[in-house]
Amino acid sequence: MSIEVNNESGFEVDEAEFAALARYVLDEMHVHPQTDLSIMLVGTEVMTELHVKWMDEPGPTDVLSFPMDELRPGRDGEVTPAxxxxxxxxxxxxxxxxxxxxxxxxxxxxxxxxxxxxxHLLGFDHAEPEEEKEMFALQRRLLLTFLAGR
Structure with missing residues (x-):
């Protein structure tokens, strides 16, 4: 699995921790180990440009996801294609x-x-109340179990 963390924001982070979290989430979601993911940290100017260009909304936002191969989570015992x-x-x-x-x-x-x-890259959304409930519960479980194990 190739997880690239690129920090262009000037904000100091432990890039290895972000890669470890991503690896953990992808493993838990049964994503093929040779799947590629990029995580980028940017400043408000760059985020504002992206937010306007891709979402047609003003100002910066916290996170944007840009899916490529539209991969979905695997199930227990089977993984997604790479x-x-x-x-x-x-x-x-x-x-x-x-x-x-x-x-x-x-x-x-x-x-x-x-x-x-x-x-979001794996197809989860929170536009509808039931989707939000599912996605936010999963996100909370994944993050808390990752943090508990570090």
Missing amino acids: GLLGDVVLCPEVAAQQAVTAGHSTVEELLLLTTHGIL
Whole structure:
């Protein structure tokens, strides 16, 4: 599995921790071990450009996901085919503001957003209440079990 973490934001993070989280989430979701994923941390200017271009919404956002091969989670005992999962783009400055409101650290918020972004790449969404309930419960379980094991 190739997980590339590229930090262009100027915000200091442990890139290995983000790669380990992504590896954990993909393993738990039964994604083929040779699947590629990119995680990028960018500043507000870059995130604003991406948000306007791809979502047609003003200002920066916390996370954007750009799926490539539209891979879906495997099931117990079987994994997805190998492929290019896509890109998760994070904005630490927006995450820092959200972390204050949520009452945890910026790094914890970024790890949450990384999990959220990967689930979007795997086809999860939260547009409908039932989808939101499923996705957010899964995201919480994955992040808490990862954090408990580190």
